[in-house]
Amino acid sequence: MLSTSKRNNIPKTPYSIIQKKRNGKKLTPEEIRWFLDGFVSKQITDAQMSALLMAICINGMDGEETATFTDIMLYSGKVLDFKEQAVIDKHSTGGVGDKTSFILAPIAAACGVKVPMIAGRGLGHSGGTVDKIEAIPGFNTSLSLDEFSEYLPKYGLVLIGQTGELAPIDKRIYALRDVTATVESYELITASIMSKKLAEGTSGIVMDVKAGNGAFMKNKTQARKLAKSMEDTALRFNKNIMTLITDMSQPLGNTVGNSLEIIESIETLQGRGPKDLTDLSVQLAGGMVYLAGLAKSHKEGIKKALATIKNGSAFEEFKKLIKRQGGDISYLSDFSKFKIAPISTQVPASKSGYITSMDTYKIGMHCVNLGGGRRHPKDLIDFSVGLTFHKKVGQKVKKGEALLTIHHHKKQLDLVQTINQDFINNIIKISSTKPKTITPLVFEVRTKWSKQ
Numbered sequence: 001m002l003s004t005s006k007r008n009n010i011p012k013t014p015y016s017i018i019q020k021k022r023n024g025k026k027l028t029p030e031e032i033r034w035f036l037d038g039f040v041s042k043q044i045t046d047a048q049m050s051a052l053l054m055a056i057c058i059n060g061m062d063g064e065e066t067a068t069f070t071d072i073m074l075y076s077g078k079v080l081d082f083k084e085q086a087v088i089d090k091h092s093t094g095g096v097g098d099k100t101s102f103i104l105a106p107i108a109a110a111c112g113v114k115v116p117m118i119a120g121r122g123l124g125h126s127g128g129t130v131d132k133i134e135a136i137p138g139f140n141t142s143l144s145l146d147e148f149s150e151y152l153p154k155y156g157l158v159l160i161g162q163t164g165e166l167a168p169i170d171k172r173i174y175a176l177r178d179v180t181a182t183v184e185s186y187e188l189i190t191a192s193i194m195s196k197k198l199a200e201g202t203s204g205i206v207m208d209v210k211a212g213n214g215a216f217m218k219n220k221t222q223a224r225k226l227a228k229s230m231e232d233t234a235l236r237f238n239k240n241i242m243t244l245i246t247d248m249s250q251p252l253g254n255t256v257g258n259s260l261e262i263i264e265s266i267e268t269l270q271g272r273g274p275k276d277l278t279d280l281s282v283q284l285a286g287g288m289v290y291l292a293g294l295a296k297s298h299k300e301g302i303k304k305a306l307a308t309i310k311n312g313s314a315f316e317e318f319k320k321l322i323k324r325q326g327g328d329i330s331y332l333s334d335f336s337k338f339k340i341a342p343i344s345t346q347v348p349a350s351k352s353g354y355i356t357s358m359d360t361y362k363i364g365m366h367c368v369n370l371g372g373g374r375r376h377p378k379d380l381i382d383f384s385v386g387l388t389f390h391k392k393v394g395q396k397v398k399k400g401e402a403l404l405t406i407h408h409h410k411k412q413l414d415l416v417q418t419i420n421q422d423f424i425n426n427i428i429k430i431s432s433t434k435p436k437t438i439t440p441l442v443f444e445v446r447t448k449w450s451k452q
């Protein structure tokens with residue numbers, strides 16, 4: 001648990017605490033608690049909170065400050081406890097075409113791990129697990145926390161959306177960060193993610209920290225810094241953590257868009273998925289199996305994870321999950337039932353050569369522009385639109401060959417023309433020489449065990 005500092009006698013004011021952090025000083029646990037309690041009781045205003053967030057964003061926090069911040073956010077709501085059970089969740093820092101949750105969660109459950117997936121909706125250019133699963137009609141992501149707590153030990157796998165009952169101040173603080181340019185703080189991201197994961201009653205967490213032009217962390221140095229902050233915080237709360245730093249400089253798998261990504265996930269669970277998506281899902285699931293104590297090493301966890309795809313048990317878990325939470329399971333065997341936009345427009349290669357890079361952030365934004373994500377919080381998602389890639393970075397292409405297909409509606413022809421040109425001129429770079437190196441999918445795997 002957190003250590004608490006001795007009460008000092010200097011009177012605290014919001015002003016003095018903001019000033020102290022603005023001047024680059026460390027805040028005591030007591031000061032952070034006093035400030036956040038004041039924010040919860042509305043004695044500290046949004047303007048004062050925003051000023052402190054900006055000071056933190058600029059000057060950072062050390063491990064103790066981050067853990068205190070996390071602790072207060074965590075205990076601002078309910079905290080679940082599944083006692084001795086190995087409850088392991090995975091969190092991804094977000095990317096484009098990242099659909100691993102639908103694959104690794106049933107795999108881990110089939111291996112005996114309890115998987116409490118409390119997932120988010122899309123954020124900016126990055127799609128959200130909850131939006132995607134709703135491409136299957138009837139699937140209920142709004143189970144109550146009581147139902148969630150009953151289902152997890154009984155069935156081993158539950159998938160719901162964020163609930164205001166867990167770490168509720170995170171929602172208020174995140175809303176301020178979103179409009180004050182303070183999302184990009186390693187320590188605030190850590191406190192926001194970890195408080196929600198800890199509140200789910202996890203005993204261990206597998207973190208997929210993405211690095212690249214489609215991720216929030218643009219390079220490995222930034223991703224490592226975030227990974228370290230997450231690890232330090234997990235250990236202070238006596239949780240085991242495995243961090244994978246993974247590539248997000250091209251979409252993961254071949255599809256981007258809600259219905260398309262669910263179909264690709266089902267194919268992957270049935271052993272017919274693209275290599276990069278299968279490999280990453282199995283590595284993450286293998287980490288969950290290892291952290292749960294159900295494998296002696298990460299390697300053995302991966303072997304067990306692969307076996308569940310081969311023997312069909314992972315797909316069975318997925319089917320049971322969909323059925324239990326009200327989804328129409330006929331979609332799993334008949335993909336023609338999914339809403340897919342009626343028009344397919346192919347983007348051709350402008351010359352022959354090798355694909356050297358893709359601007360993955362722009363790819364995510366084009367899916368949003370087609371209606372596959374939200375530009376305003378109240379926008380409705382169009383499950384049917386998206387992109388199917390036929391080529392990956394490093395592959396050889398011939399002039400005129402289709403690089404990808406855009407799935408869209410008739411009324412979007414002008415927009416699609418613009419997107420098409422953007423792909424040809426800016427997004428996908430083709431060179432006549434073969435790239436010397438191809439970025440690996442997984443840069444680093446780090447496991448930290450808590451002492452308890």
Ligand code: URA
Pocket residue numbers: 183188189190192193
């Ligand atoms: N996701 C979260 O839940 N919180 C952050 O701060 C960033 C991403």
